[in-house]
Amino acid sequence: MARVFNFSAGPATLPESVLAQVRDDMLDWQGSGMSVMEMSHRGPEFVSIAEQATQDLRTLLAVPDNYRILFLQGGATAQFAGVPLNLPGDRADYIVTGNWGKKAHKEAGKYLDARVAATGDDGFTSIPDQSDWDLDAASRYVHITPNETIQGVEFPNDPNLGSDVPLVADMSSNFLSRPVDVSRYGVIYAGAQKNAGPAGICMVIVRDDLLGHAAPATPMVLDWQAQLEADSMLNTPSCFAWYVCGLVFRWLLDNGGLETMAATNARKASRLYDFIDQSDFYRNPVDPAARSRMNVPFLLADDGLDKSFLSEAGEAGLSSLKGHRSVGGMRASIYNAMPEAGVEALIDFMRDFEQRNG
Amino acid sequence: MARVFNFSAGPATLPESVLAQVRDDMLDWQGSGMSVMEMSHRGPEFVSIAEQATQDLRTLLAVPDNYRILFLQGGATAQFAGVPLNLPGDRADYIVTGNWGKKAHKEAGKYLDARVAATGDDGFTSIPDQSDWDLDAASRYVHITPNETIQGVEFPNDPNLGSDVPLVADMSSNFLSRPVDVSRYGVIYAGAQKNAGPAGICMVIVRDDLLGHAAPATPMVLDWQAQLEADSMLNTPSCFAWYVCGLVFRWLLDNGGLETMAATNARKASRLYDFIDQSDFYRNPVDPAARSRMNVPFLLADDGLDKSFLSEAGEAGLSSLKGHRSVGGMRASIYNAMPEAGVEALIDFMRDFEQRNG
CATH class of the missing domain: 3.40.640.10 (Type I PLP-dependent aspartate aminotransferase-like (Major domain))
Incomplete structure (x- = not known):
């Protein structure tokens, strides 16, 4: 693979x-x-x-x-x-x-x-x-x-x-x-x-x-x-x-040290939170002032779709998105080594999944 | 290398x-x-x-x-x-x-x-x-x-x-x-x-x-x-x-499990101890009944030769033979993954070094 x-x-x-x-x-x-x-x-x-x-x-x-x-x-x-x-x-x-x-x-x-x-x-x-x-x-x-x-x-x-x-x-x-x-x-x-x-x-x-x-x-x-x-x-x-x-x-x-990394991480996180916020299908429960730039938990409006979300994401090469058992839903961890292309691929998949299931 | x-x-x-x-x-x-x-x-x-x-x-x-x-x-x-x-x-x-x-x-x-x-x-x-x-x-x-x-x-x-x-x-x-x-x-x-x-x-x-x-x-x-x-x-x-x-x-x-490993390890250790014991140039101070099959420390009769022993051994592809600082001399650790050929190569080197310096 x-x-x-x-x-x-x-x-x-x-x-x-x-x-x-x-x-x-x-x-x-x-x-x-x-x-x-x-x-x-x-x-x-x-x-x-x-x-x-x-x-x-x-x-x-x-x-x-x-x-x-x-x-x-x-x-x-x-x-x-x-x-x-x-x-x-x-x-x-x-x-x-x-x-x-x-x-x-x-x-x-x-x-x-x-x-x-x-x-x-x-x-x-x-x-x-x-x-x-x-x-x-x-x-x-x-x-x-x-x-x-x-x-x-x-x-x-x-x-x-x-x-x-x-x-x-x-x-x-x-x-x-x-x-x-x-x-x-x-x-x-x-x-x-x-x-x-x-x-x-x-x-x-x-x-x-x-x-x-x-x-x-x-x-x-x-x-x-x-x-x-x-x-x-x-x-x-x-x-x-x-x-x-x-x-x-x-x-x-x-690759530019931590200043560059911070800028890239902020951009990655904003892209994902902005997408989640404009959607009624996905939701992040965290106070915007305290949102993590590293770990982005999100919930589907219909948690009956969680299983197919995870399985289809896996087939699309997007791995390990299951949220922690104490919180449920999904979690995208977007650490330094996650390229911006990975975040874009995730958003594309989420948009497509919403269109098919929303 | x-x-x-x-x-x-x-x-x-x-x-x-x-x-x-x-x-x-x-x-x-x-x-x-x-x-x-x-x-x-x-x-x-x-x-x-x-x-x-x-x-x-x-x-x-x-x-x-x-x-x-x-x-x-x-x-x-x-x-x-x-x-x-x-x-x-x-x-x-x-x-x-x-x-x-x-x-x-x-x-x-x-x-x-x-x-x-x-x-x-x-x-x-x-x-x-x-x-x-x-x-x-x-x-x-x-x-x-x-x-x-x-x-x-x-x-x-x-x-x-x-x-x-x-x-x-x-x-x-x-x-x-x-x-x-x-x-x-x-x-x-x-x-x-x-x-x-x-x-x-x-x-x-x-x-x-x-x-x-x-x-x-x-x-x-x-x-x-x-x-x-x-x-x-x-x-x-x-x-x-x-x-x-x-x-x-x-x-x-x-590779045969621990019975086989024990037999190979005993053979490797015996070969090395036997060689050391027949020599007046090298010496192992440990009671033969308590000799380790894993770690074989040995001393050169003339510790003024330690440095050249180590340097020539390194050149011959025999690495990390320096003894612990608290004991001095040399130590050959011959764990499971050390092949018998490695022990033979060490003995060949030791014999040659003795002939040139003994």
Whole structure:
């Protein structure tokens, strides 16, 4: 089969040129006589791959000098525990705007008093205004989820807390989709499998002063300071995922970086939302001010047509459009690697499906 | 460059046919129109890959029905904490026979009274006889490291504790190298990156009755029962590593399974040890009864020749022979995927190097 347009929420579509490079490197990376999967993580070849990827990520996100970058195993979900374990305290504030924020909040409750300082409406279709956040000045940190993959709600901008309490963000599903003012955050963490690479690796960007405070019972693989001292190689890292992330970073740099990516992503999202909004056949329930540029959930007016929509879309080479079971309907994830042609093909299909069934 | 013989201790050489399959699948797995790296872990394609790999591992190791198999992130090092967190108690016994056992013991000390019930000699060149283990009947478990990658010492057989105290084994570096009597163990865990696949995934095989006891402060990604209920997909797993492991399991089944592998590995190791023992130029310090069939450390009588040995070996296509910094000298890791021709090429080189420098 030819390559499909893959709208999966994650693991998600990757740039075809990156996959081609991975394929070509598979049995012999740059004359080393071995695959990246076979290399000692302590050897000069892999160390060069890891260092280049880290440097490229720093460049892409304009990470200030007083922040460190880690590449860890366990996914963002491991950091749901990693955050309170590395920033131990009596309490922390969580802004809960969707399923992932709920999970982060619940996990933190194992380690401290995790407060819900603000939350979206019942269906998580909006972002509470910062002036309505009920923050506790004694909190160790404030946690947000800038983009909620399932509900498709996204913070329009980087919040500015205007206090000494560090802002911690699970940026998994909009990481590298636009420029970020890293200095607004104490900690940014992100699983790779949306915009950065394959599943199995999580980037953690931490401000210097937040390192070195881990609780004694922190598993060493989750201890940011210990991992920093070992260049994220306290134990064997997820080497192959790290290498693929590095190729994606290079692809981003070669294609104009995050400014260009943000413009393209905004254009893709607008095209799709505009089409949905002008139709009575499709509907997106999210507050327009909080609509995600990455994950676009939509409902058919007649959910009895969901099954044929998905099956016919699949036949048209439009894959993985089924919405999350907790929301229903459809979801189109349109990450960096989804070309504009994929969004156009989706809209063409949706228009045609509506004409035949509307 | 042509493919080299790669003696890295891990990540380590993989079967060339597996790498060729991975390469051929890269842009389009079995007509799905996408790479395995791009697939939703909840979709039918990846679920079929994961289930087949799990079933093949069960077949290979003859895992009894009352054991569950998990595929987790974080490496064996994450399980150094995972074991005491899932089996909480007042104390546990550790049999420390090398660097990895030392690390496991130290990490466990964060969670319980971790006793050293037996240890090797100072240089870790032997395995203490089971009759000399100072076990505490009240221990929650007994932990062993059946093969120590750095020192090259290996338990000759599966111990039989003969008590109700569960035996827990970090089998990372001899996993799948020979048949194992799983029923002797309560828990077996193993990072993939020696004999099973790429780094970034760790298999945990647990007896039913040891599930469901995790301490309240266990990070959910390390909670075996929670992961079991989610089919190891509590969060996005290390999908691509899981898939490659599945191809390695299939390669093992297609090549006679673990009986055949054990015979080949014994032959490879004997050839190398016999050559070293007949020489005054090379030396292996390990008690012959405890010599690893996977990792063969050896010293040159004149360590002033180490550098030229390594450089000439590299030129001869024999890669990654440098010993661990804590031991020095050389180390040849000869896992399942190292062909007998690789061991013969190493011996030929060693003989030639001795003739030129001895």
